[in-house]
Amino acid sequence: MRLERAELLHVSLPLITPFRTSFGTMTSKDTFLLHIVTDRAEGWSEFAADPEPLYCAEFIAGAEIVIRDFLLPRVAALRTPTTAALAPAMAAVKGHELAKAALETALLDAELRAHGMPLATFLGSVHERVPAGVSIGIKDSLPELIDDVERYLAEGYVRIKLKIEPGWDVAPVRAVRERFGEALPLQVDANTAYTLADAEHLGKLDEFGLLLIEEPLEENNLHAHARLQRRLTTPVCLDESIHNARDAASAIALDACRVINIKPARVGGYPEARRIHDLAAAHGVPVWCGGMLETGIGRAPNLALAALPGCTLPGDTSASGRYFAEDITEPFVLRDGHLPVPTAPGIGIDPLPDALARFTTARRRLYP
Ligand SMILES: CC(=O)N[C@@H](Cc1ccc2ccccc2c1)C(=O)O
Ligand SMILES: [Mg+2]
Secondary structure: OOEEEEEEEEEEEEEEEEEEEEEEEEEEEEEEEEEEEEEEOOEHHHHHOOOOOOOOOOOOHHHHHHHHHHHHHHHHHHHOOHHHHHHHOOOOOOOOOOHHHHHHHHHHHHHHHHOOOHHHHHHHHOOOEEEEEEEEEOOOHHHHHHHHHHHHHOOOEEEEEEEEEEEEHHHHHHHHHHHHHHOOOOEOOOOOOOOHHHHHHHHHHHHHHOOOEEEEOOOOHHHHHHHHHHHOOOEEEOOOOOOOHHHHHHHHHHOOEEEEEOOOOOOHHHHHHHHHHHHHHHOOOOOOEEEOOOOHHHHHHHHHOOOOOOEEEEEEOOOOOHHHOOOOOOOOEEEOOOOEEEOOOOOOOOOOHHHHHHEEEEEHHHHH
């Protein structure tokens, strides 16, 4: 397979409702797609971060430079650019896991399409559909939150995740428990908003039987998360702190987490995501597939990952309609609380040309 062309398409999709987290409020999904053309097949991927480095260190303009100036030249220099050959070639570049994931996933998509193999087959997925959880942002009032939970449960979501931050944590969890009962699969995500000084306060969440508390403390502080886990009965789940399998091994060894949210974009791509899945399974640590408000281009491959046997908790891959009135691919629609795992070769989905044109704000040739 030979790389012939690569281009980047900036897209902007309005969110149907603002999504508020402890790190800010999103009103649109602004990112870029990477489109590569090889002599055998085309490949697509989606960059997972934002225009500004507020949620994570990577951001759109920076990733564009890293892909154009430092990663693509290494792909073009490969005699046969396979996904397996790409990883060592990209290892010379420090960090930039989300940029590397975008390039690796586009190349993997092309490679799998050339071989007629679905990503689910490549990863070893064992389910044809996966249960869908939903992530609910911080609200202005408890009644608004209850209305949202009610609506999502009526749509069929099997697990509720609440964004929390200091001042919006125990009360919303208690309100959801009181309204919907003890049996509702419920978890929270702090997106690093707390410190160890909040340990006693976070202990108040233990009475609510949560599945997990996601990334309560600052990212990359495994020692602090391990100290917090010793004071909580609620399982700590790491997200932002896990950048690769090595981090996952350290976090498990330190008892810094008892669950891992795997986001293929955050860990540099799907092969590394699979390695984290296998490592966690070997230690009896449940994992689930996280989400970043992806369009269908990022959502489709995440469903293949979510179908791996060790993904024993519902993930954040919600229906397209949870975020967008219109997606740039055929929408993923919830059926009995589940989403279908794509079965077509590669990521198993293509952008809809008309929708893509309408949501594209800029196109940039990256190669040659
Ligand atoms: C579904 C969910 O809660 N995802 C992330 C938070 C998040 C949410 C929205 C995002 C939008 C653009 C870039 C990063 C984003 C991250 C999380 O699990 O922590
Ligand atoms: Mg999270």
